Amino acid sequence: MGAGYVGLTTAACLAHLGHDVTCGDVDEQRVAALADGVIPIHEEGLQELVRAGLDAGRLRFVVGAGPAADGAAFAFLCVPTPQGQDGSADMRIVQEVAAEIGPRLGQDAIVVNKSTVPVGSTRVVERSLGRRLAVVSNPEFLREGSAVHDFLHPSRIVIGADDQAAAIRVVDLFDGVGAPVVVTDPPTAETIKYASNAFLATKVSFVNAIANVCEAVGANVREVTLGMGYDRRINSEFLRPGPGWGGSCLPKDSAALVRIAEDAGYDFRLLKGVIEVNAQQQERVVAKVIRAAGGSVRKKRVAAWGLTFKAGTDDLRESPALVVIDRLVDAGATVTAYDPTRKEPLPGMAVAADPYDACEDAAVLVVLTEWDEFRWLDLAIVRNRMATPHIVDTRGLIEPAAARRAGFALSGVGLP
Incomplete structure (x- = not known):
């Protein structure tokens, strides 16, 4: 459901894995172009996958969510959740699509929420469907420019479900994709998505602040980040909760860097926040x-x-x-x-x-x-x-x- 960036990549890649996929979208012109193998976005490898899926008869495009859902064993929700004025995600499109497909899905169908949604949204989708169906969270971690690669060679596959049997069925869709699989409850899966992006944003803000310090003290940020990047702790480690960090280096060096920045005329508020936390x-x-x-x-x-x-x-x-x-x-x-x-x-x-x-x-x-x-x-x-x-x-x-x-x-x- 949805032929945007996430929906189109998901549809093409699932077809590439051997599944029969119908992708529905409300934009008639987009559907017509996609049916001819013309994709509206520039994404490496996606054009070839769409054409291969169409040629093999494993991928087709239709207008509307309802027709796409007819006879489907799985219904992937890949629709927009635009940001509201208060910063929250607008769930109206998700709810409308769920209400449309609910009556048309089979008894054993599974609805898979791939849209970026607030924590607790599987319950919202369940209510919107108007009937009792399994709803599973499967957040996407696709980077623009490498979405096909990220789908077929992901760092992890996250499945959030209250129904273990439904979770296993969704995991089976990714058979042949070699990646760690995290099976958890829906709120945790949804939080993994937000937490991952929030952490990436934090890393970007951190390196931007370091760049400001480098400018003030005359250091080379490219060489600083090169030297940092060889430290494995800055990769996947140090993500375990606990009573706080300590030791001989982190507290002392963090406080020193705050002072160095201040002396050079830069207020390193991000690092002050890290120390405060x-x-x-x-x-x-x-x-x-x-x-x-x-x-x-x-x-x-x-x-x-x-x-x-x-x-x-x-x-x-x-x-x-x-x-x-x-x-x-x-x-x-x-x-x-x-x-x-x-x-x-x-x-x-x-x-x-x-x-x-x-x-x-x-x-x-x-x-x-x-x-x-x-x-x-x-x-x-x-x-x-x-x-x-x-x-x-x-x-x-x-x-x-x-x-x-x-x-x-x-x-x-x-x-x-």
């Missing part, structure tokens, strides 16, 4: 622990797993774990910590010889460093040692189902 994250963890303790940690024992700023090191410098613990001590808590690299006491806290001892009579256990050994500890023993069954896991190490079986109330970072 980091401090806020640490305070949020403190608040989570206090909330888990019933609203106050005064005269209560708190167990802390992890002291170093990250696993695999004994470095305590600027460790977010220590910041969180210090705040809890300031709030009246008695903290006993465990870290594989530390045995001697530290100011303001006791250090236990093993993780179970740290939990003795604790009202809350907070996991602060991502040491792998914390994944495999016996939660039943932990529960027997603690005064009350509350865990705040800032690193995502504790398996929620295992925590529930052991009788724990578990809270994390970025989790329901």
Whole structure:
């Protein structure tokens, strides 16, 4: 449904994969041109795919969403969601198309939402269909200029569905496309799309700000970005939520760069925001622990797993774990910590010889460093040692189902 940039690429590529595809659009002139193999956009490889699909009889174009939906096993919504005056996505076209195709789809048809839509839009589509059909989110990650390549050689395929069987059927459509498949719920799939684009926007804004700093101090931004790009951490790593970043470099260098920019006459507000968010994250963890303790940690024992700023090191410098613990001590808590690299006491806290001892009579256990050994500890023993069954896991190490079986109330970072 829709022969625009996303819809046309999706239709042509699905036909290339061997499926029988009918693409519907309201623009009669566009449909007529496409039926003759003439595409309205310049996109490498797309013209050839459209013509190959037409010649093989696997691709056709019709006017209207309803005729395209007749007899379809899958209905891909690839229609515009223009930005409203308040910045939100306008869902009216999606709703109109869903209402049009709802009565014409078969009983087992699956509606696939490929348009960029607000989180929760699968529910909107379900209501608009006017009948009970599976609605699956399958966000697109196509770059203009390489859309065909991105569809056929994607970095990942994201499927969001409440119905596992429907999710598997949609995954099967991409058979032969070698890529990781992320199967999740619809809100998460929709959020992945927005989060991915927001992150890319952040990277662009960051490098633009760095370019401004380079201009002020006389550096070469091309060589700066070349040097940055070889750092694998700037690629896929460092996307794990936690209690904040620390260590010997990031806090110091970030603060220094802000000052360097200021001295050169540039207000590096983006980086100031990054630093502020980091401090806020640490305070949020403190608040989570206090909330888990019933609203106050005064005269209560708190167990802390992890002291170093990250696993695999004994470095305590600027460790977010220590910041969180210090705040809890300031709030009246008695903290006993465990870290594989530390045995001697530290100011303001006791250090236990093993993780179970740290939990003795604790009202809350907070996991602060991502040491792998914390994944495999016996939660039943932990529960027997603690005064009350509350865990705040800032690193995502504790398996929620295992925590529930052991009788724990578990809270994390970025989790329901």
